Amino acid sequence: MRKQYAIISDIHGNSLALLAVLKDIKARNIDTIINLGDHFFGALEPESVAQILRENPMLCISGNTDREILENADKEGMERVQSELSSTSKQWLQTLPGTATCDGVFFACHGTPVSDDDYLLEQVKPEGVFVYPDEELIKRTAPIKERIILCGHSHVNRVIYLSNDKVILNPGSVGLPAYLGNGEHYFAMESMSPHAKYAIVSVDGEAVSIEQVLCAYNWHQASANARNNGNEKWAHYLLHGRMPKSLKPA
Template identity: 40%
Template sequence: MKIAVISDIHGNLDALQAVLLDIKNRGIKEIYNLGDSLYGPLFPIETYRLLVKEKIQSIRGNCDRILLDSDTDNATVQYVQDLLGEDQKEWISNLPFSLETEDFYFCHGTPSSDVGYLLEEMSPNGSMLKKTEDIMELVKGISQNIIFCAHTHIPRVVYLPNHKIVINPGSVGLPAYEDELPIYHKMESGSPYGNYTIVTKQEDECFIEQILIPYNRDEAIRQSEKNGRSDWVKALQTGRV
């Protein structure tokens, strides 16, 4: 069994196309998307169309949820909302919070929150890996041994003493960002490439590959500049804030 897991596309159509082409070239048929698909100053409608065309199994991220919020003063949220039609709104509203199979569990943030960080905690010194017992507490109700999360945009694999493995595939379309909550922090992958994960299950073993994909970022950078998002320009160029 072999699956590909993508997340945090954020309307970056060119990155998504490059990642899906690589997945196709590897002969992988089963793809899961951990959410935050359309939000951003880029190409939300085109991204939606490609996800639907390729029948990608998707869940809802926090940035998907806020696109249905009618009360916003966020210019980028408003940019996307102004483009959304009824088909896109219905698609977002029907996205499940999580997905699970016999072997895998998929969520955006944590199994109970789309804004929580499952693997990282924030401090004035930046992002740090949570204590093992804190991670185990967050996933104690999950029966599957392979758990996928996203939201931080940072690729990571964490092995737990109870033999569970938590995997963050990183971000397809936005390799760095900064946020004010729960305290001000930066999340930086350090690379402008698109990220995703492949998991191959052979008998009782799982082989994990974190993949970095180069792609032409010119259109995404131009669109970010057009929409006044210099922070996105830097993130797309460098993988840093």
């Protein structure tokens, strides 16, 4: 029997984008939603997103910024998120697992199966961001028995079919279409459009179909909200889905 699933990730406090995605999912009569984490952190509306999530049942896991909220991490913008999130919302974060499985078909993680702060699909090098080759991805996912492996964290929507017949899916970010990374290397993650992104997976026996969905919403308002909250970088990311030239890695 054919069943459809909606896969969302990386809302990052963007209530306008989340509402648009949930409206689209409802219009398609999809009942099962898998949410890959990073719910609240950012320059937008963390508590509004928390209320929306409480009103819409779904399978949720924790992302790196969810963990960092609980750890009171020293991170730019964290103080505002901490002050706006209710104790109920923080308690909800404490209930979230780091990984999950669903219907014997999906394995869900935020970053990788063993780390919420690493990328499963992408390798960051001095020259830029590259997708790991097939053999490396097979090695990285070897312990997973489920056929469809879900990940987020990079905010870039990708579908990677492996030669062992498994599929790795990143649905992209609902709420933040680009960001600047500053780990070992200086790098940009860009989805190249301002749309709110999610994915639909249709499973019919052994047949798996995947649709990447780009939802229009009022990203001009989201950008203005970020600017009003003092974050000019986020205002640009939300409006364009890419870096301003002034921030591009050399």
